[in-house]
Amino acid sequence: MSDKVIYVMYDDDEALKDSAKKLVSKGVKISEVFSPFPIHGIDPIIGVKNTRLGIMAFLYGLTGLTVATLGMRFFMVTDWPMNIGGKPNFSYLDNMLAFVPISFEFTVLCAAHGMAITYLLRNKTLPGMPAQNPDPRTTDDKFVMEIRLNENHGISEADLDEMLKETGFFELDKKEIN
Amino acid sequence: MQKEAAIREPLILGHKTYHDITEDVCRPIEDKAPKMWYTLFGIALIIGLYGVGSILYLLGTGIGVWGLNKTIGWAWDITNFVWWVGIGHAGTLISAVLLLFRQKWRMAINRSAEAMTIFAVFMAGLFPLIHMGRLWVGYWVLPLPNQFGSLWVNFNSPLLWDVFAISTYLSVSLVFWYIGLIPDFATIRDRAKKPLSKKMYSILAFGWSGRAKHWNRFELVSLVLAGLATPLVFSVHSIVSFDFATSVIPGWHTTIFPPYFVAGAVFSGFAMVQTLLLVMRKAMGLEAYIHTKHVEYMNIVIMVTGSIVGTAYITELFISWYSGVEYESYAFINRATGPYWWAYWSMMTCNVISPQLMWIPKLRRSLLFTFFISIVVNIGMWFERYVIIVTSIHRDYIPAAWSMHFPSHIDIGVYVGTIGLFFVFFLLFARFFPVLALNEVKTILKGSGQSYKESPDYHKHH
Numbered sequence: 001m002s003d004k005v006i007y008v009m010y011d012d013d014e015a016l017k018d019s020a021k022k023l024v025s026k027g028v029k030i031s032e033v034f035s036p037f038p039i040h041g042i043d044p045i046i047g048v049k050n051t052r053l054g055i056m057a058f059l060y061g062l063t064g065l066t067v068a069t070l071g072m073r074f075f076m077v078t079d080w081p082m083n084i085g086g087k088p089n090f091s092y093l094d095n096m097l098a099f100v101p102i103s104f105e106f107t108v109l110c111a112a113h114g115m116a117i118t119y120l121l122r123n124k125t126l127p128g129m130p131a132q133n134p135d136p137r138t139t140d141d142k143f144v145m146e147i148r149l150n151e152n153h154g155i156s157e158a159d160l161d162e163m164l165k166e167t168g169f170f171e172l173d174k175k176e177i178n
Numbered sequence: 179m180q181k182e183a184a185i186r187e188p189l190i191l192g193h194k195t196y197h198d199i200t201e202d203v204c205r206p207i208e209d210k211a212p213k214m215w216y217t218l219f220g221i222a223l224i225i226g227l228y229g230v231g232s233i234l235y236l237l238g239t240g241i242g243v244w245g246l247n248k249t250i251g252w253a254w255d256i257t258n259f260v261w262w263v264g265i266g267h268a269g270t271l272i273s274a275v276l277l278l279f280r281q282k283w284r285m286a287i288n289r290s291a292e293a294m295t296i297f298a299v300f301m302a303g304l305f306p307l308i309h310m311g312r313l314w315v316g317y318w319v320l321p322l323p324n325q326f327g328s329l330w331v332n333f334n335s336p337l338l339w340d341v342f343a344i345s346t347y348l349s350v351s352l353v354f355w356y357i358g359l360i361p362d363f364a365t366i367r368d369r370a371k372k373p374l375s376k377k378m379y380s381i382l383a384f385g386w387s388g389r390a391k392h393w394n395r396f397e398l399v400s401l402v403l404a405g406l407a408t409p410l411v412f413s414v415h416s417i418v419s420f421d422f423a424t425s426v427i428p429g430w431h432t433t434i435f436p437p438y439f440v441a442g443a444v445f446s447g448f449a450m451v452q453t454l455l456l457v458m459r460k461a462m463g464l465e466a467y468i469h470t471k472h473v474e475y476m477n478i479v480i481m482v483t484g485s486i487v488g489t490a491y492i493t494e495l496f497i498s499w500y501s502g503v504e505y506e507s508y509a510f511i512n513r514a515t516g517p518y519w520w521a522y523w524s525m526m527t528c529n530v531i532s533p534q535l536m537w538i539p540k541l542r543r544s545l546l547f548t549f550f551i552s553i554v555v556n557i558g559m560w561f562e563r564y565v566i567i568v569t570s571i572h573r574d575y576i577p578a579a580w581s582m583h584f585p586s587h588i589d590i591g592v593y594v595g596t597i598g599l600f601f602v603f604f605l606l607f608a609r610f611f612p613v614l615a616l617n618e619v620k621t622i623l624k625g626s627g628q629s630y631k632e633s634p635d636y637h638k639h640h
Contacts, residue, residue: 036196036365037617038393051395057402072333075321080328101339101417108406109346116353119399120384123392125360129385136368138388139361139617141196 004149004157007134008164009142009171013039016143019167020045023147026163028155032146034138053122057115064110068103134173142170182282188628189283191466196620199467203616204366206462208375211609214461222601229595232588233308241311243588249581250572254589255309256421257563258596261446262302263344263418264439264559267411268447269295270351273358274407277400282622283475286467289362289615290458290607291451292355297603298450299348301596306340308592336420343417347410354403360386361396362612415443422566429509429570432497438490442559445483445529448476449555456549458608467614470543477542480555484533487562491530509570517582518569521561528558 010016017039020030030046033039043050073092076099081088089095120126138144149157164172194202236243246253269292276284307316319341321331331338363383370376386392416436423435432438452473459468498510513522532554536542573580607613624630 033390034388035390035393036200036388037361037620038397039390040621042390043394046390048390048394051391051398053395053398054402057406061406071321075330076333080330082332082334084334095334098334101336101413101420102333102342104409104413105339105342105346108350108410109342112350112353112403112406115399115402116357119357119395123386123395125384125386125392127381127384131364131367131380131383131385132387132389133364133368139365139368139386140200141620 003177005175005177006147006149006160006164007173007175008145008147008167008169009135009137009173010145011142011170013037013143015168016145017042017045019164019169020145022167023163027152028147028160028163029151030145031148031151034133034135034144034146036139036141036143039143053115053119056118057111060114060118061107061111063114064107065103067110068106069099072099072102182625184631186626187471188631189286189467189471189626190619190623191469191628193629194466194623194627196623199616199620199623200365200369202464202466203362203612203614203619204369206608207366207610207612208369208371212461215605215609219602219605222598222605225598226595226602227598229592229598232591232595233304236308236588236592237311237313241309243586245584245586245589247581247583249574249579250568250583252571253564253568253583254585254593255305257560257567258593259302259305260418260439260563260567261560262298262305262596263415264443264446264563265450265556266295266298266302266347266351266447267415267440267443268451269293269298270347270354270407270411271444271447272451273354274404274411277404278408281475282626283472285615285618285622286464286472287451287455287476288618289355289358289611290455290613291447292351292358293607293611293613294450294454294604295351295447296348296355297600297607298447299344299351300603301600303344303348304596306344336417336424339417340421343414347414350403350407350410354400354407357396357399357403358615358618359611360384361388361617362615364388365616366612412440415440427570428503428505429513429566432494434490434493434497438487438494441483441486441490442529442562445480445487445533446556446559448480448483449552449559452476452480452548452552453556454604456545456552458613462608462613464614467619470545473545473548474539474543477536477548477551480551481533481536481542484529484536484555488530488533491526505575508573512573513565513569516569516573518565518572521565521569525558525561525565528554529562532558 008019010019013035016033016035020033020042023030024045033042033046035042042048069092076082076095077089077092081090092099133139134144134146135142147160149160152160155163190199244253244255269288272284272291273288276288307313310316319331319338321333331341360383363379364386367376367379367383370379416439419435419439422430423432425431455468456473459465495510495514498506501507512518532551535547535551541547568583572582
């Protein structure tokens with residue numbers, strides 16, 4: 001399916017945000033924004049939902065805590081109740097205080113690494129992946145909006161060009177993709 | 179866009195644009211290294227290699243080559259370990275705790291402070307490992323199934339807690355640091371002209387493209403990692419202090435150790451950050467981003483944590499008398515007046531008196547004075563650990579066993595060597611990595627940049 005992509009470049013984050021607001025209010029769908037740093041407040045305008053990675057971090061942490069608890073219970077209570085000064089560990093609770101530091105550390109370890117790995121996988125940012133930003137300047141000082149014609153059936157290309165012109169962009173680039 | 183009070187000093191001096199920030203941070207990486215860099219790198223490498231040689235000799239011969247004896251079974255090894263771990267506390271404190279407190283001045287220093295943290299923890303980790311003598315069985319500290327039946331490591335031991343604390347701290351700090359580095363590597367990748375550096379930085383940048391969704395995730399991941407790393411920082415040095423506090427040696431088993439060690443760690447870590455940054459900002463031309471205000475903020479942290487440490491020293495002395503335990507009292511009288519009096523009073527001078535000078539605004543805003551104090555504090559903090567460890571055990575319950583500790587040349591070689599290796603890593607970092615979180619700094623340009631703060635539009639509502 002052939003499609004046309006329009007890359008609209010701005011030289012300021014506020015300028016991009018303002019024009020995104022205007023375009024969206026006229027019914028234009030903006031499919032992506034590329035920027036050198038996070039533009040605060042752009043997500044609700046272009047319809048990017050908040051990430052759920054925080055929930056994942058909590059679940060990874062919970063897993064870590066469970067593994068640490070079960071593991072230490074097995075090592076120190078079930079498999080070999082270590083006898084210290086004639087006081088062997090017969091129950092987890094009796095010895096729980098000594099297990100707090102490692103339970104905490106292991107929880108943090110699992111939550112942090114689990115979340116970091118999920119983050120890299122969900123972003124598809126992994127060693128050796130090719131860069132996907134349309135212009136190398138978007139990691140420096142330029143801000144690019146990506147608009148696809150296929151996602152904007154109600155609006156003709158000429159109308160869109162007119163709307164974009166009003167926003168005072170820095171550069172405009174169009175690409176045919178198949 | 180976030181605004182701040184007009185009376186706050188700007189964090190970015192001069193008339194910078196987004197592109198200027200990129201240029202200023204990337205230029206030292208793209209240009210040829212100055213002669214000074216090669217000289218420093220050469221010196222650090224020679225010292226580092228001497229350390230590696232000492233370690234190899236130690237591993238080949240055994241830890242008898244250290245100046246330990248029957249009474250003093252722990253000395254420079256653990257002193258150096260605690261010293262390096264302490265230094266390694268500033269980076270994560272700056273990036274995590276200050277992130278949670280929304281302190282924007284951290285952005286100019288967090289990258290290099292975190293790098294320093296990671297390299298310092300590398301050096302710290304070396305000491306317990308070589309202390310085993312048989313490095314190749316180091317994995318025995320992990321709870322791995324084995325052919326000895328029900329043989330597990332002791333989860334009741336603070337030494338094992340340390341294994342988990344240090345390895346968690348090291349790996350989480352590394353991940354936190356790298357996640358922040360990815361967008362900056364992408365900037366260098368997109369600017370690179372030479373094919374080799376383009377290739378290297380595109381591998382390092384993981385294909386980062388700066389999509390809105392990715393930035394949304396990036397910000398949450400940074401926040402959650404900061405939330406996780408904050409209690410982690412405090413737990414790590416608390417656990418290090420448990421190595422002593424849970425023992426029954428007078429002078430070691432002290433309930434105030436955890437907060438006292440944590441404050442001491444932050445104190446020494448910030449001092450090391452000052453030592454490194456004062457040189458780096460000058461050598462790499464980053465004076466507009468790391469300036470007097472940043473140095474002053476860090477000096478205030480040094481002053482506060484130094485006061486906590488000083489209070490802890492005096493509390494310890496008071497409690498040793500108030501406890502009425504003669505062994506406890508003796509441990510402290512011996513520290514101050516025994517054969518190690520010079521170590522004790524060096525510690526007191528460097529750690530209690532010197533940070534108090536930071537109350538004087540003129541001194542804490544002076545870069546030269548700051549540099550001097552940062553070295554003094556690091557010497558003082560090394561003595562603190564030496565005093566706690568060696569003076570507490572060198573005169574035990576049986577006077578016939580009393581002894582003194584004299585470091586061997588291997589003790590000295592390993593310690594000095596780790597300083598060399600630390601600088602090897604740090605210089606490589608300064609040469610090839612973006613030393614400033616350049617993309618994060620861009621987010622505060624409009625809110626805290628000098629030219630924006632001075633413009634008449636700044637206080638108008640957008």
